Amino acid sequence: MADLRARTAPYRAVLASRVRAQRSYRANFLLDLTSSLLVGLVELAEVWVVFRSVHSLGGLDLAAVVLVFGVADLAFSLADLGFGHCDTLPTYLRAGTLDVFYLRPQPLLLQLVTSDISLRRLARAAVGIAALVAGLALNDVPWGARAVGLLALALVSGVATFAAMFVWAGGAQFFLVDGAEATNAFVYGGRYSATQPASVWTRPLVVVFGFVFPMAFTAYLPVVTLLGLPGPAWMPAWLGWCAPLAALWAWALALVTWRAGVRHYQGGGG
């Protein structure tokens, strides 16, 4: 235990300093929190605008999609809180400042992940929690150990899956550098797809966001299993329980890409 404390001390020191730094400019921090909250609300409004104009879409009604949104958005904002700053990797690559990380006797990925924590994302998580609670209240959830277990499993796996997406994108940046938007297609496109009923997807979308980047497993499939809704044809009723497998697959993909990226990196010169 003491050994673990000693080994994580440098990471904890950095994280604590980042937390203090963000809280010291109060007006700025409040502004960040407010804008994060508004972004979350606008994203919820997008879903609401579409689903209020129809009775049900792909087997989900408004109440069910609020629950899907809640699970997906809460998982995404928590992953974003811890891993979202992997997005800044291209800036380090262009400026050559990534080399500094190499000078420290700590694993590169661990350093990058613990180099920052974006507290403003807590405001977004609040929107996710509100949608989740509303979704659980609006739907006829068959409460019991099974429901609680499925929800907990979905949330933990969802956070892990989205976190893996950020790491995967980071690994790909070593090759793309200027083409960061190419990975946004799957990271932020993935977040968007996670709040959708996967039953409306065309076959290519099922392949990309159902399995390669297992976004459907973060919220939609567990909710379908939880509420016993009619799912898409390719989905057996128990598939919602497989969210941890999806998370494992996403991490395998992320770590392989990250490793390839680090091997590819030649240093910033200088």
Place this chain on the structure above:
Amino acid sequence: MTVRPYLRLFVAGFRRQSTYRLAALGGLLANTTFGLLKVALLFAAVRTSGGELAGYDVATMSSYIWISQGLLGSINLTGRTEIAERIRSGDVAVDFLRPVDVHLASVTTEVGRSTFALLPRAVPSVAIGAVLVGMALPGSAWGYLLGAVGLVLGLLVSATTVYLVGAAGFWLVETRGVALLYMVVSGFLAGMFVPIGLFPGWLHAVATATPFPSMMMYPVDILSGRVEGLAALGLTGLQLGWLTATVAVGQVATRAGRRRLEVQGG
């Protein structure tokens, strides 16, 4: 006032953007992915409502999705501009010494940048949509003309409106908060995520009371043939109105701001 320096600034903005080719390719991939996801969701919405939803059928919805995705690179939805940074740092004092109008020069550069972005993003995005999904077109030559004029007006309104965010810096110095707010509301009210025709009445009224739908929603509705004839002309009139208003406010704000500007340091 001569036109030449502004023409040069337009070309400079255009050329600067053209150096980031890989970035443009990445943007196109993002456009296509989001486009396909929106096709799946919004097509399902149209089909479950019996083939017509708020005046959209499958074909006009497709046009909406691919044209709006294509305009993502051209319409400024971040609220961030170069001029905002120059006002904050005080560099704008140098701009005031130049024999061009600071407001118009800034807007022209921005329009040049967004016009270039049409090439790698809007054109392929619309082509991909047309080939993969198919889309509706205007019913007459008149619709094409009005749609093209509307697109240009949309780019102009976007540049003149986002300039105002930067110009607020003459009074606020740090405009990050205003830019963040702009980022949150502009895309939503412009109809970038969901067409504003699907909004409930009150939200639709809020959107139409802002310049945001003029940037994208109106020209897209004309180009998809959802709005035709006199109604289309009305939308173009609205765009012109917003353009005049935002240019006027920009001119007044720049003049007042110039008197207020205080550059620190020496």
